[in-house]
Amino acid sequence: MSNAxxxxxxxxxxxxYDSWLAFNQRYQRVPGVQVAVYAENAIAFSAAYxxxxxxxxxxxxxxxxxxxxxxxxxxxxxxxxxxxxQGRLRLDDKAEQHVTEIVGTPLGARTVRELLSHAGGVTxxxxxxxxxxxxxxxxxxxQLLEILRLDSSAVIDENEHFKYSNIAxxxxxxxxxxxxxxxxxxxxxxxxxDKLGLAGLGPELDPARLTEYAGGYSALAYADARVPIEHxxxxxxxxxxxxxxxxxxxxxxxSAHLPGDDRLLSDKSKREMQHPLWTTTTDGKGRYGLGxxxxxxxxxxxxxxxxxxxxxxxxxxxxxxxxxxxxxLTNAIDGPAGQLAEALSKLIDLAESKExxxxxxLDRFTGRFANLWGVADIVLLGGRLYATDPTGPxxxxxxxxxxxxxxxxxxxxxYDGAYGESYRYTFDTNGAVETILGPQGVRYFPIDHFTLPDxxxxx
Numbered sequence: 508m509s510n511a512x513x514x515x516x517x518x519x520x521x522x523x524y525d526s527w528l529a530f531n532q533r534y535q536r537v538p539g540v541q542v543a544v545y546a547e548n549a550i551a552f553s554a555a556y557x558x559x560x561x562x563x564x565x566x567x568x569x570x571x572x573x574x575x576x577x578x579x580x581x582x583x584x585x586x587x588x589x590x591x592x593q594g595r596l597r598l599d600d601k602a603e604q605h606v607t608e609i610v611g612t613p614l615g616a617r618t619v620r621e622l623l624s625h626a627g628g629v630t631x632x633x634x635x636x637x638x639x640x641x642x643x644x645x646x647x648x649x650q651l652l653e654i655l656r657l658d659s660s661a662v663i664d665e666n667e668h669f670k671y672s673n674i675a676x677x678x679x680x681x682x683x684x685x686x687x688x689x690x691x692x693x694x695x696x697x698x699x700x701d702k703l704g705l706a707g708l709g710p711e712l713d714p715a716r717l718t719e720y721a722g723g724y725s726a727l728a729y730a731d732a733r734v735p736i737e738h739x740x741x742x743x744x745x746x747x748x749x750x751x752x753x754x755x756x757x758x759x760x761x762s763a764h765l766p767g768d769d770r771l772l773s774d775k776s777k778r779e780m781q782h783p784l785w786t787t788t789t790d791g792k793g794r795y796g797l798g799x800x801x802x803x804x805x806x807x808x809x810x811x812x813x814x815x816x817x818x819x820x821x822x823x824x825x826x827x828x829x830x831x832x833x834x835x836l837t838n839a840i841d842g843p844a845g846q847l848a849e850a851l852s853k854l855i856d857l858a859e860s861k862e863x864x865x866x867x868x869l870d871r872f873t874g875r876f877a878n879l880w881g882v883a884d885i886v887l888l889g890g891r892l893y894a895t896d897p898t899g900p901x902x903x904x905x906x907x908x909x910x911x912x913x914x915x916x917x918x919x920x921x922y923d924g925a926y927g928e929s930y931r932y933t934f935d936t937n938g939a940v941e942t943i944l945g946p947q948g949v950r951y952f953p954i955d956h957f958t959l960p961d962x963x964x965x966x
Contacts, residue, residue, distance in 0.1 A: 723818015
């Protein structure tokens with residue numbers, strides 16, 4: 508049953524989300540951020556911030572392609588369930604029934620279900636996986652089979668513990684090839700990507716489209732500046748990490764996993780993919796199904812996946828009750844894609860947390876304001892005004908509720924010393940905000956007009 512947010516609440520949440528994303532791309536020093544939101548049965552929001560190519564100053568666009576890495580596992584899971592629905596594969600089939608090169612090995616006895624759910628006890632990436640920092644190439648089919656035949660690649664017994672594994676998904680790619688009679692890349696391209704008509708998605712690096720890819724960059728944890736990272740082919744691990752895409756096409760793909768959409772799978776198969784089988788985080792909020800991760804954001808259960816590729820970090824979240832999907836793609840190896848994706852759900856939660864207020868005339872108070880101590884946003888959500896801190900990881904964390912009183916905003920909630928005080932506005936003759944005297948008695952200025960001298964001294 509759909510529990511879609513109020514349309515006006517959604518519009519307000521997306522308007523602030525846009526502003527907050529733009530701020531955080533700069534504040535967190537991410538080269539580029541690309542975002543799309545699917546809601547109300549269409550692309551409801553799409554934007555790009557920052558640069559695709561820092562060295563040459565190329566702006567990031569909504570069409571640039573990213574390596575979406577472990578999002579590939581959702582495509583692999585979808586392909587498996589398509590073959591199951593066709594009666595060509597069973598979830599309880601052993602891997603060796605289809606990949607005869609590993610008959611008699613420990614991993615040959617693992618089932619398709621165990622591999623999909625990361626319950627096979629399979630080595631994550633093998634004993635030597637420096638392809639993740641481009642010291643070597645990703646394994647080809649023969650090299651993957653060598654890894655699969657090693658006794659050491661069965662690290663623990665099946666169903667003993669959740670153990671995330673790219674090698675397990677590489678094996679699933681081989682199973683799909685054996686069952687379908689075509690390459691993994693060809694199968695998912697035809698049966699999933701082309702079926703949805705999505706030109707901005709694909710299973711592996713396309714050399715003919717290299718100019719369309721956003722450049723990837725290193726992290727700031729170990730250096731003062733980022734360096735570019737080359738795009739490479741993922742070989743026989745495409746089923747685990749090979750896919751590329753843009754945010755618009757990615758949320759459109761995830762919309763096909765919503766209830767009632769039969770373009771790719773039956774609802775029965777989608778429920779099975781999205782059903783949590785393993786807990787994956789110590790707080791119990793992270794779980795995993797069959798090719799889909801499931802997580803709790805606030806009080807809502809969302810499914811989707813993340814992806815980490817050298818130079819790109821990405822995250823997609825789907826709220827099946829609200830029939831809403833968001834994808835955030837970043838082009839840095841430390842990009843905060845998860846934080847940026849979760850923020851939308853939290854903003855909508857805040858907008859929907861109370862009966863909608865009367866928003867008439869409140870827009871004039873909104874904006875981003877700064878002083879020496881930091882930045883404050885005055886935000887309209889759910890027809891109500893709040894003061895929030897855009898520098899925090901959660902833009903809806905402990906928002907300060909405000910009520911209009913003439914040209915002032917009175918603080919009506921919270922537990923700090925601001926309660927009962929007011930934000931006192933000064934407007935120019937055109938109605939634009941000139942200054943705000945905050946509840947602490949310190950002035951704020953519109954951030955676009957706020958500057959600091961070379962040295963701050965007593966006036």
